[in-house]
Amino acid sequence: MELWYTEQHTQNVRFTIKVDEQLYNGQSEYQRIDVFKSKEFGTFLTLDGLMMVTEKDEFIYHDMIVHVPMATNPGIKNVMVIGAGDGGTVRELTRYNGIENIDMVEIDKMVVDVCREYLPQTASKLDDPRVHLYFEDGLRFVRSKENTYDLVIVDSTDPFGPGEGLFTREFYGNCFKALKEDGILVNQHESPYYDEYAQAMQRAHKRIQEYFPICKVYQAHIPTYPSGHWLFGFASKKYDPVTDIKEESWNRLGIKTKYYNTDIHKGSFALPTYVKDLLTDTVE
Numbered sequence: 001m002e003l004w005y006t007e008q009h010t011q012n013v014r015f016t017i018k019v020d021e022q023l024y025n026g027q028s029e030y031q032r033i034d035v036f037k038s039k040e041f042g043t044f045l046t047l048d049g050l051m052m053v054t055e056k057d058e059f060i061y062h063d064m065i066v067h068v069p070m071a072t073n074p075g076i077k078n079v080m081v082i083g084a085g086d087g088g089t090v091r092e093l094t095r096y097n098g099i100e101n102i103d104m105v106e107i108d109k110m111v112v113d114v115c116r117e118y119l120p121q122t123a124s125k126l127d128d129p130r131v132h133l134y135f136e137d138g139l140r141f142v143r144s145k146e147n148t149y150d151l152v153i154v155d156s157t158d159p160f161g162p163g164e165g166l167f168t169r170e171f172y173g174n175c176f177k178a179l180k181e182d183g184i185l186v187n188q189h190e191s192p193y194y195d196e197y198a199q200a201m202q203r204a205h206k207r208i209q210e211y212f213p214i215c216k217v218y219q220a221h222i223p224t225y226p227s228g229h230w231l232f233g234f235a236s237k238k239y240d241p242v243t244d245i246k247e248e249s250w251n252r253l254g255i256k257t258k259y260y261n262t263d264i265h266k267g268s269f270a271l272p273t274y275v276k277d278l279l280t281d282t283v284e
Contacts, residue, residue, distance in 0.1 A: 005036055005044075007051055009226040010194050015051075017041060017224075023118055028110035035118045041224060043118055045086060047111070051224050053086045055121055061188075062122070063260035064220045064232055064268070066092035069151050069184045071250035071265055072234075072241045074098065076150040080178065082138035084155035085111035087123035094125040095255055102131045103149075105142075109135040139171050145178035152179060154187035169207045176211040182238040189217060192275045193227035201231055205279055208235045216241055217279060218268040220259070231275070242269050 003019040017038050024035040034046045042055030053061070066089055070076060077100045081089050085106045093102055104126075106112055112133070115123040126133065134141060138156075152175050175185050189204060191197040209215045212235035222230045234241045247262045271279075 005038070005046070007046070007049060007226075010196065013194070015224070015226070017044075024114055026110065026114070028108050030108045031111075033108075033111060033114055035114060043121075044224070045111075045115065045119060053088060053119065053122060054224050055119070057223050058086070058088050058122055059258040060220050060222050061225075061230070062088035062092050063257050064218070065089055065153060065155060065186055065188065067250075067255070067257060067260040068218060068232070068234065068241060068265055068268070069153070069186050070096060071245055071247070071262060072236075072239050073150065073182070073184060073244075074246050074249045074253070076184075077101070078149050079103070079151045079153065080105065080142070080145070080149045081153045081155060082106075082142070084153070086115045086119055087112070087126045089153055089155045090128070090131055091122060091125040094128045094130065096253070100130060102128075103134060104131060105134045105136060105138045107135070107137050139168075139174075142171065142174045142178050145174075147180055148178050150180055150183055152183070152185045154185070156188060169210065172207050172211055176237075179237060183236065184239060185212065185233070185235040187233045189231035189233040191225065191227045191230055192278055193229050197226055198278055202278055202281070205233060208233055212236060214238070214240055216269055217271060217275070219271060219275070220268065242266060 004016050005019050006014050006016040008014050020037045020039060022036050026033050031048045037043050044054035045052045079093055079099060079102045081104045083106060084090060084104060085108060090102055090104055093099055190201040192201055214236045216234045218232050218234060220230055221228055245265055250262060
């Protein structure tokens with residue numbers, strides 16, 4: 001008998017992977033958690049039936065959500081990460097010796113526990129002494145912070161269920177307040193390709209623009225995410241990620257990456273015309 005994991009990307013499009021075995025399934029207070037093993041993508045995690053991370057392509061997402069802001073300001077010392085229960089974002093941040101503190105705020109402790117057991121590839125640095133784990137609502141956590149962080153990374157699920165509050169005006173306003181005067185906000189920005197995802201992206205972009213003077217969008221190709229075309233939002237009080245990139249400084253760090261480099265950093269902000277049109281034709 002063959003087993004297949006299937007995710008419905010739209011009413012008319014499905015994505016499927018042949019599964020060798022199911023390693024884990026459970027129901028937390030917030031969501032269903034499943035871990036599967038496959039030949040093509042290795043071990044992978046889904047939440048409420050939606051793909052979160054695979055061993056084979058996780059490096060693309062985590063490279064781009066971390067190294068783009070870090071190359072824009074290599075002097076970042078204090079970071080807040082919201083979501084990111086698989087640990088991959090924290091893993092990449094811990095590669096920077098200059099970072100002194102990482103506050104990771106994840107609402108669902110069970111996700112972290114499951115990833116520690118089944119996905120050590122991404123969860124391996126959660127015990128770094130600079131990392132402080134807070135198992136609570138990121139929306140509530142950030143409300144109490146002011147002029148604290150150099151970088152806030154919102155590595156959230158999609159804008160429904162546990163991640164819904166992380167796409168609101170209130171949340172982005174509180175992120176602005178939590179950042180120092182030269183702070184950077186980076187968030188996963190959904191896909192521009194399918195309508196439902198594109199509308200979520202448009203709403204998030206419009207709300208971020210209400211607070212931050214510099215707002216850019218960049219892209220990566222992630223095979224297991226809907227359409228494979230995925231966006232990230234970059235917002236800052238001071239830094240433009242294209243003109244302010246510290247290319248030589250970052251390259252001198254000698255950080256070995258599989259996807260990110262300073263050429264792709266600059267190129268990732270060159271968006272297709274249809275994405276540019278979506279970003280200027282925002283919705284409520």
